[in-house]
Amino acid sequence: MPDLIRVTVWNEFRHEQQDGAVRAVYPDGIHEAIAAPLRRRPDLQVRTATLDEPENGLPAEVLESTDVLIWWAHVAHAEVCAEVCERVHARILEGMGFIALHSAHNCTVLKRLLGTSCRLKWRDIGEKERLWVIEPGHPIAEGLGEYFELPCTEMYGERHDIPPPDQTVFISWFAGGEVFRSGICYFRGAGRVFYFRPGHETFPIFGDENVQRVIYNAVRWAAPVAGPTPVFGNVEPLEQLRADG
Amino acid sequence: MPDLIRVTVWNEFRHEQQDGAVRAVYPDGIHEAIAAPLRRRPDLQVRTATLDEPENGLPAEVLESTDVLIWWAHVAHAEVCAEVCERVHARILEGMGFIALHSAHNCTVLKRLLGTSCRLKWRDIGEKERLWVIEPGHPIAEGLGEYFELPCTEMYGERHDIPPPDQTVFISWFAGGEVFRSGICYFRGAGRVFYFRPGHETFPIFGDENVQRVIYNAVRWAAPVAGPTPVFGNVEPLEQLRADG
Amino acid sequence: MPDLIRVTVWNEFRHEQQDGAVRAVYPDGIHEAIAAPLRRRPDLQVRTATLDEPENGLPAEVLESTDVLIWWAHVAHAEVCAEVCERVHARILEGMGFIALHSAHNCTVLKRLLGTSCRLKWRDIGEKERLWVIEPGHPIAEGLGEYFELPCTEMYGERHDIPPPDQTVFISWFAGGEVFRSGICYFRGAGRVFYFRPGHETFPIFGDENVQRVIYNAVRWAAPVAGPTPVFGNVEPLEQLRADG
Amino acid sequence: MPDLIRVTVWNEFRHEQQDGAVRAVYPDGIHEAIAAPLRRRPDLQVRTATLDEPENGLPAEVLESTDVLIWWAHVAHAEVCAEVCERVHARILEGMGFIALHSAHNCTVLKRLLGTSCRLKWRDIGEKERLWVIEPGHPIAEGLGEYFELPCTEMYGERHDIPPPDQTVFISWFAGGEVFRSGICYFRGAGRVFYFRPGHETFPIFGDENVQRVIYNAVRWAAPVAGPTPVFGNVEPLEQLRADG
Numbered sequence: 001m002p003d004l005i006r007v008t009v010w011n012e013f014r015h016e017q018q019d020g021a022v023r024a025v026y027p028d029g030i031h032e033a034i035a036a037p038l039r040r041r042p043d044l045q046v047r048t049a050t051l052d053e054p055e056n057g058l059p060a061e062v063l064e065s066t067d068v069l070i071w072w073a074h075v076a077h078a079e080v081c082a083e084v085c086e087r088v089h090a091r092i093l094e095g096m097g098f099i100a101l102h103s104a105h106n107c108t109v110l111k112r113l114l115g116t117s118c119r120l121k122w123r124d125i126g127e128k129e130r131l132w133v134i135e136p137g138h139p140i141a142e143g144l145g146e147y148f149e150l151p152c153t154e155m156y157g158e159r160h161d162i163p164p165p166d167q168t169v170f171i172s173w174f175a176g177g178e179v180f181r182s183g184i185c186y187f188r189g190a191g192r193v194f195y196f197r198p199g200h201e202t203f204p205i206f207g208d209e210n211v212q213r214v215i216y217n218a219v220r221w222a223a224p225v226a227g228p229t230p231v232f233g234n235v236e237p238l239e240q241l242r243a244d245g
Numbered sequence: 246m247p248d249l250i251r252v253t254v255w256n257e258f259r260h261e262q263q264d265g266a267v268r269a270v271y272p273d274g275i276h277e278a279i280a281a282p283l284r285r286r287p288d289l290q291v292r293t294a295t296l297d298e299p300e301n302g303l304p305a306e307v308l309e310s311t312d313v314l315i316w317w318a319h320v321a322h323a324e325v326c327a328e329v330c331e332r333v334h335a336r337i338l339e340g341m342g343f344i345a346l347h348s349a350h351n352c353t354v355l356k357r358l359l360g361t362s363c364r365l366k367w368r369d370i371g372e373k374e375r376l377w378v379i380e381p382g383h384p385i386a387e388g389l390g391e392y393f394e395l396p397c398t399e400m401y402g403e404r405h406d407i408p409p410p411d412q413t414v415f416i417s418w419f420a421g422g423e424v425f426r427s428g429i430c431y432f433r434g435a436g437r438v439f440y441f442r443p444g445h446e447t448f449p450i451f452g453d454e455n456v457q458r459v460i461y462n463a464v465r466w467a468a469p470v471a472g473p474t475p476v477f478g479n480v481e482p483l484e485q486l487r488a489d490g
Numbered sequence: 491m492p493d494l495i496r497v498t499v500w501n502e503f504r505h506e507q508q509d510g511a512v513r514a515v516y517p518d519g520i521h522e523a524i525a526a527p528l529r530r531r532p533d534l535q536v537r538t539a540t541l542d543e544p545e546n547g548l549p550a551e552v553l554e555s556t557d558v559l560i561w562w563a564h565v566a567h568a569e570v571c572a573e574v575c576e577r578v579h580a581r582i583l584e585g586m587g588f589i590a591l592h593s594a595h596n597c598t599v600l601k602r603l604l605g606t607s608c609r610l611k612w613r614d615i616g617e618k619e620r621l622w623v624i625e626p627g628h629p630i631a632e633g634l635g636e637y638f639e640l641p642c643t644e645m646y647g648e649r650h651d652i653p654p655p656d657q658t659v660f661i662s663w664f665a666g667g668e669v670f671r672s673g674i675c676y677f678r679g680a681g682r683v684f685y686f687r688p689g690h691e692t693f694p695i696f697g698d699e700n701v702q703r704v705i706y707n708a709v710r711w712a713a714p715v716a717g718p719t720p721v722f723g724n725v726e727p728l729e730q731l732r733a734d735g
Numbered sequence: 736m737p738d739l740i741r742v743t744v745w746n747e748f749r750h751e752q753q754d755g756a757v758r759a760v761y762p763d764g765i766h767e768a769i770a771a772p773l774r775r776r777p778d779l780q781v782r783t784a785t786l787d788e789p790e791n792g793l794p795a796e797v798l799e800s801t802d803v804l805i806w807w808a809h810v811a812h813a814e815v816c817a818e819v820c821e822r823v824h825a826r827i828l829e830g831m832g833f834i835a836l837h838s839a840h841n842c843t844v845l846k847r848l849l850g851t852s853c854r855l856k857w858r859d860i861g862e863k864e865r866l867w868v869i870e871p872g873h874p875i876a877e878g879l880g881e882y883f884e885l886p887c888t889e890m891y892g893e894r895h896d897i898p899p900p901d902q903t904v905f906i907s908w909f910a911g912g913e914v915f916r917s918g919i920c921y922f923r924g925a926g927r928v929f930y931f932r933p934g935h936e937t938f939p940i941f942g943d944e945n946v947q948r949v950i951y952n953a954v955r956w957a958a959p960v961a962g963p964t965p966v967f968g969n970v971e972p973l974e975q976l977r978a979d980g
Contacts, residue, residue: 001874093362093406095872113360116434117338119477127486130973132648132669136962137830137925139736146649146963158622158661159475159636161338164411164432171648171661171669175974177483179622179661179669187409189361190872227876228868230404232364238422238865239910240732241372246629340627375728377893377914381717382585382680384491391718391894403867403906404881416893416906416914420729424867424906424914435627472626473636483620484665485977583852583896603850606924607828609967617976649965651828654901654922667973677899679851720894722854728912731862 001223006045008066009035010057012073013050015201022201030072030199033206034101034215041216051076056084063087068097068219071104074201078108085109093189097222099215102199105156110195113188114162121157121178126203128175129153131182131210140169140183140194140217148210154200156180162195170214172197183214185221192222246468251290253311254280255302257318258295260446267446275317275444278451279346279460286461296321301329308332313342313464316349317444323353330354338434342467344460347444350401355440358433359407366402366423371448373420374398376427376455385414385428385439385462393455399445401425407440415459417442428459430466437467491713496535498556499525500547502563503540505691512691520562520689523696524591524705531706541566546574553577558587558712560705561594564691568598575599583679587712589705592689595646600685603678604652611647611668616693618665619643621672621700630659630673630684630707638700644690646670652685660704662687673704675711682712736958741780743801744770745792747808748785750936757936765807765934768941769836769950776951786811791819798822803832803957805950806839807934813843820844828924832957834950837934840891845930848923849897856892856913861938863910864888866917866945875904875918875929875952883945889935891915897930905949907932918949920956927957 011031015022026033031048038046049057051073063069069088073080085108092098092113100110111118129150133141157178163186170183182197196214198205205211256276260267271278276293283291294302296318308314314333318325330353337343337358345355356363374395378386402423408431415428427442441459443450450456501521505512516523521538528536539547541563553559559578563570575598582588582603590600601608619640623631647668653676660673672687686704688695695701746766750757761768766783773781784792786808798804804823808815820843827833827848835845846853864885868876892913898921905918917932931949933940940946 112357115358115360121475121477121480123480123482125482125486127482130667133963133965134648134671135654135922136649136965137922137927137960138962139960141962142960144963146965157480158624159473159477159626161434161475161477163408164625164657166409167654168658171671173663173667173669175482175484175486177620177663178480179663181624181661187870187872189406192872225872225874225877227871227873228879228881230366230406230868230871230881232366232404232406235366235368235402235423237368237370237372237420239420241370241420242730375912378718378720379893379916380677380899381720381894382677382682382715383717384715386717387715389718391720403869404871409870409902412899413903416916418908418912418914422865422908424908426869426906432625432627437627470627470629470632472628472631473623473634475623475626475636487975602847605848605850607967611965611967611970613970613972615972615976617972647970649967651924651965651967653898656899665972665974665976668970679896720856720896722856722894722896725856725858725892725913727858727860727862727910729910731860731910 001220002067004045005043005219005223006065006067007038007070007219008062009046009048009070010072011048011050012076013052014076015074025202025204030201030206034070034072037212038216038219044219051079056080058084058088060087063091063096066096067224068099068222070099070101070215071107071109072101072199073107074103077106080108085112089113092191092193095190095224097219097224098191098193099218099222100195102197105195113186113193116163117161120160123155123176126152127155130173131170132173133169134171135167135169138167138169139221140214142217143213144210150198150205150208153198153203153205156197190227194218194222246465247312249290250288250464250468251310251312252283252315252464253307254291254293254315255317256293256295257321258297259321260319270447270449275446275451279315279317282457283461283464289464296324301325303329303333305332308336308341311341312469313344313467315344315346315460316352316354317346318352319348319446322351325353330357334358337436337438340435340469342464342469343436343438344463344467345440347442350440358431358438361408362406365405368400368421371397372400375418376415377418378414379416380412380414383412383414384466385459387462388458389455395443395450395453398443398448398450401442435470435472439463439467491710492557494535495533495709495713496555496557497528497560497709498552499536499538499560500562501538501540502566503542504566505564515692515694520691520696524560524562527702528706528709534709541569546570548574548578550577553581553586556586557714558589558709560589560591561597561599562591562689563597564593567596570598575602579603582681582683585680585714587709587714588681588683589708589712590685592687595685603676603683606653607651610650613645613666616642617645619645620663621660622663623659624661625657625659628657628659629711630704632707633703634700640688640695640698643688643693643695646687680717684708684712736955737802739780740778740954740958741800741802742773742805742954743797744781744783744805745807746783746785747811748787749811750809760937760939765936765941769805769807772947773951773954779954786814791815793819793823795822798826798831801831802959803834803954805834805836806842806844807836808842809838809936812841815843820847824848827926827928830925830959832954832959833926833928834953834957835930837932840930848921848928851898852896855895858890858911861887862890864890865908866905867908868904869906870902870904873902873904874956875949877952878948879945885933885940885943888933888938888940891932925960925962929953929957
């Protein structure tokens with residue numbers, strides 16, 4: 001893990017500009033609400049980027065200097081330009097960590113990484129969610145209790161059309177009767193991917209201390225490893241081959 | 246598992262038409278070499294399809310009546326039309342089995358299912374491969390010995406840039422010094438995906454009895470299950486929610 | 491899969507003999523309640539065995555002629571003799587399927603297979619459980635809806651101290667606020683292991699049609715595969731080694 | 736991860752006392768050869784323990800102050816007293832990391848964690864092994880090349896009778912024709928388990944820089960996480976249950 005982890009918090013940043021109710025909850029944008037508690041961590045260096053910036057805020061030099069990219073999006077997945085999605089995807093395979101939050105379950109990059117539709121059930125009436133820690137030994141569970149609650153949240157329910165997760169850290173219980181794998185890990189290329197269910201544009205989820213802790217833990221978990229760079233393509237034999245085959 | 250499994254063997258079918266050396270090995274096309282031993286199985290109903298047929302041989306009615314799709318391709322991945330790839334991908338998520346052979350490691354559908362580059366090492370000088378059965382209790386290993394050999398084959402070597410397989414059935418040893426996860430299973434949507442490494446346009450791999458047995462086993466393993474059809478989207482609560490939250 | 495799957499349903503059979511309330515629900519014993527619907531399946535051959543029979547009902551010849559062993563137990567795990575546990579464990583590694591039901595989460599054989607404490611939360615007040623199918627493409631989900639309910643059941647809750655399951659088919663929601671991975675698959679040796687949470691000595695769970703269907707599906711899924719028998723121990727090289735290393 | 740990781744290197748320490756050829760390679764014992772390079776790491780605090788010490792060198796206070804336990808053993812697995820095995824196993828479930836090296840594939844604690852026979856093929860004639868990094872993004876691969884070689888080693892070959900690993904980091908190629916999953920990770924309770932194949936009593940494997948790097952990486956990876964302590968047993972409902980069920 002690098003000594004200083006360079007984090008970029010990306011936000012679609014549309015709701016906050018178009019809808020007063022959202023702006024009232026997140027006056028500086030959801031990205032700032034996510035970034036603020038991370039900025040208080042001495043092992044992280046944090047910046048933000050948003051959809052309407054040039055190159056969607058993610059030119060090559062930003063991605064190349066990003067260790068972990070956090071992604072929040074909801075209504076404008078299709079507006080992220082294809083080239084930026086391609087570049088983000090390629091950087092993840094190279095080793096950049098990727099943390100997709102809440103409605104980013106449906107973003108282009110995550111769907112491309114997972115290969116499925118990522119569809120799910122949802123209900124937006126503000127019910128109780130209880131997130132159970134399924135793997136207490138996982139680094140993303142550090143510092144948490146065995147469960148935590150969000151009193152008023154949007155429900156996401158199974159079947160969530162995703163590949164079997166490589167690791168499942170949280171399973172949610174919802175008051176309305178559903179369950180959800182709400183903290184899941186995937187390994188893609190040399191990169192680590194974490195999807196975390198909580199987060200919403202009007203419920204003030206990103207102010208919750210447990211949610212903040214999970215995101216911090218996930219950043220640390222997803223930071224790149226200085227592993228080998230494989231050679232691909234046509235290669236010479238490493239062993240001398242016998243004439244007899 | 247259905248009583249009669251409907252199999253479609255898809256082949257790019259270019260090498261055989263353009264190159265006499267390939268045609269000498271597979272005069273009726275690689276698809277027929279794959280299909281012939283499957284046609285002798287009473288529990289399978291087998292047809293073939295090729296790239297240059299209308300809609301790449303895979304119109305909607307063919308896919309809808311296919312339980313398991315076998316895919317061989319090498320030089321023309323980019324010529325499969327986007328809509329057909331989309332349709333095949335969607336059918337796999339609905340439950341159709343998908344078996345990708347050899348150089349189909351690089352086909353659009355498999356890369357889309359796996360989310361990674363699928364790059365690997367290769368060397369095409371005809372060396373010995375020994376496939377070890379890593380999971381003797383897996384249905385795809387039925388009827389095999391603990392290993393089998395291909396005396397003269399193209400090498401594919403690790404690092405293969407794929408997600409951690411959901412199940413690994415075979416690992417190959419190559420005379421030139423490499424190893425490869427050569428029989429791997431993934432679950433995507435309601436569908437089962439098997440990638441099998443052996444197969445080549447000039448080495449007569451599809452005439453090998455062990456290779457034929459693996460493909461037959463994989464067809465049976467990948468056949469659709471009559472499981473539930475999940476509801477996606479906005480749903481009503483199943484439990485009455487309390488006023489107090 | 492064998493054409494006729496030989497199933498042995500093993501039951502501790504103590505509650506039913508000692509407690510009138512249990513006997514009222516399961517007058518012929520829980521084993522008979524589990525076995526009866528399986529006996530109606532033409533692809534299964536079903537017998538039962540209980541703790542107080544000689545060799546706990548599982549002499550070598552019974553195990554050797556069992557394809558899938560179903561296990562219900564609660565209060566007498568420690569009374570199964572060590573040699574029988576050893577024999578059952580060895581047969582599973584050889585390929586016999588093993589289905590552990592409800593309080594068998596704590597039986598010697600399952601704990602030995604899983605290597606963890608298998609401890610969990612529980613509450614026995616008869617609350618509602620809703621089992622969600624997480625993998626609609628899994629053979630154990632065949633014929634089910636996307637969830638099913640047990641109106642009155644004992645709760646088992648996470649954290650369940652088990653290894654990450656090789657496959658997770660069901661996750662339960664409980665009215666009292668917990669979740670549970672209630673249908674989970676493990677591969678051990680050449681054998682397949684399924685743990686299914688529902689089942690209780692006084693709630694009439696084994697009369698539920700969905701529960702019966704899951705157990706039938708699990709029997710079929712767990713049936714042995716005629717795969718290779720690996721050689722273990724000191725072996726000769728398969729390749730001639732060079733003098734130079 | 737703790738700032739200072741407390742490592743205990745445990746060694747059977749019999750070969751070195753009984754056999755001059757082993758003593759010539761490892762004059763201070765295999766434990767010292769493993770410990771020496773770890774002692775040069777400022778983030779580790781390292782001690783050793785051996786079989787013939789009181790309580791096999793692992794009294795409760797040693798285990799309680801151990802974050803990661805490294806285990807080398809070969810001929811005396813059965814001499815580790817049952818109570819010590821029990822205690823080590825319990826501490827791993829609590830979160831202590833466990834690294835089993837080479838012939839420790841057959842030690843009581845590892846077999847208990849994995850639940851299988853852990854049998855394998857072997858051949859002790861000093862042939863070449865090449866370890867391929869299968870997951871370049873895994874922390875245990877940090878600082879390595881895409882493969883490394885051991886010119887003269889004992890062979891271990893598949894089928895290795897183990898559960899499907901939770902993560903596979905290395906696969907070995909052997910000159911004599913076998914392959915082996917030689918660096919594998921398991922999660923058991925709150926603890927992390929790594930099995931690493933290389934290591935031998937007369938081939939000087941523990942002097943190899945790549946082997947030393949892998950063991951260091953594994954120690955860091957296996958260090959305990961300060962996650963939640965689950966409550967087990969009978970619990971009260973978290974939600975008020977309705978009279979209507």
